[in-house]
Amino acid sequence: MEYFKLLTSKKVQALAQKREGETRFFEEVGLASSKKSIEDQISKSSAKFVLFGISEDIGVRANGGKAGTKNAWNSVLKTLLNTQSNRFTNPCQVLILGHFDFDKIDLKITDKKEIKTLRKKVNVIDAMVTNLVHLIKKNGKTPMAIGGGHNNAYGMIKGCALALKTKVNAINFDAHTDFRALEGRHSGNGFSYAMDEGFLERYFVFGLQEQYTSESIYKSIEKSKNMAYISFESISVRKEISFEKALDKGQEFINKTPFGIEVDCDAIAHCPSSAMSPTGFCSTKARQFSSRLGKDTNAIYLHICEAAPKVNPKKRDYNVGKMISALILDFISSKEQ
Numbered sequence: 001m002e003y004f005k006l007l008t009s010k011k012v013q014a015l016a017q018k019r020e021g022e023t024r025f026f027e028e029v030g031l032a033s034s035k036k037s038i039e040d041q042i043s044k045s046s047a048k049f050v051l052f053g054i055s056e057d058i059g060v061r062a063n064g065g066k067a068g069t070k071n072a073w074n075s076v077l078k079t080l081l082n083t084q085s086n087r088f089t090n091p092c093q094v095l096i097l098g099h100f101d102f103d104k105i106d107l108k109i110t111d112k113k114e115i116k117t118l119r120k121k122v123n124v125i126d127a128m129v130t131n132l133v134h135l136i137k138k139n140g141k142t143p144m145a146i147g148g149g150h151n152n153a154y155g156m157i158k159g160c161a162l163a164l165k166t167k168v169n170a171i172n173f174d175a176h177t178d179f180r181a182l183e184g185r186h187s188g189n190g191f192s193y194a195m196d197e198g199f200l201e202r203y204f205v206f207g208l209q210e211q212y213t214s215e216s217i218y219k220s221i222e223k224s225k226n227m228a229y230i231s232f233e234s235i236s237v238r239k240e241i242s243f244e245k246a247l248d249k250g251q252e253f254i255n256k257t258p259f260g261i262e263v264d265c266d267a268i269a270h271c272p273s274s275a276m277s278p279t280g281f282c283s284t285k286a287r288q289f290s291s292r293l294g295k296d297t298n299a300i301y302l303h304i305c306e307a308a309p310k311v312n313p314k315k316r317d318y319n320v321g322k323m324i325s326a327l328i329l330d331f332i333s334s335k336e337q
Helices: 009-015 038-044 069-081 114-138 150-164 190-196 215-223 232-237 243-254 283-294 320-336
Strands: 004-006 049-055 094-101 142-146 168-173 200-208 227-231 259-264 299-305
Touching: 009 069, 038 094, 038 114, 049 069, 049 114, 049 320, 069 142, 069 320, 094 114, 114 142, 114 150, 114 299, 142 150, 142 320, 150 168, 150 190, 150 259, 150 299, 168 190, 168 243, 168 283, 190 200, 200 232, 200 243, 215 227, 227 232, 227 243, 232 243, 243 283, 259 283, 283 299, 283 320, 299 320
Parallel strands: 049 094, 049 142, 142 299, 168 200, 168 259, 200 227, 259 299
Antiparallel strands: 004 094
């Protein structure tokens, strides 16, 4: 598969941290082999979950955002591989394939005209992500994608819809709707394109921050029976509804048919991301979201995006790898329960 790099045992060993008397995640998780096709390995694996990374920030930059989301996968991988293997983490149920590396189609923006070029490149990313997700889902596995911008929600939705041969729903833990105009693909319109093209049926935004959304989008939501939201302010500022009841409302809106779980790290306060904010939900609320919705039998994928960890480890003040690893393991654990 073009632009895809398998996670080799050599890379795993370079990241591994062994300790006597303990068994770590990397020792029992499934890994892909370069000697067999990706499809053959997915179909024959006994694992229920297939994890892969998306190393790109092209979609974010095509939306006028800050670069850095390409670094999330490596940050998560190092932490996850060294997590304990025990009755709660279930590594034997996971196949880690590797990650998409889109550096070869990347470019640096020098002027606004190049945003059009970036948006064309997002179409290439869409096709690659869609194909892999379709492959995973048609073989009865649950895809989990980490890293990159929220543009990749489109590929997650489309890939699952094509595999299941039906429209799917989505619930998005996000400060933004990412339902912008159909102006060329970028991180801010993955859901609007997916709905316009007939892959997304119902869409719920959980924790939308009221000041970040245009009046035109609010009007679009009000006119549509297939879209709804609960704002962060109504939950955590004005206290009009509890977090748990808001979750109930969101889940009821999308769980009658297959749905995807989206977690945008922009919604987590102080998390390094493409649109980092000092206000938002704490990471524990994000974990509750992943765990609670993961229990639903209609939950068909997990997508965690927009995190932009700092490259310089000396200045690291927020451990993105640990936070996202916890979200992944909460989702797996809830499914296994």
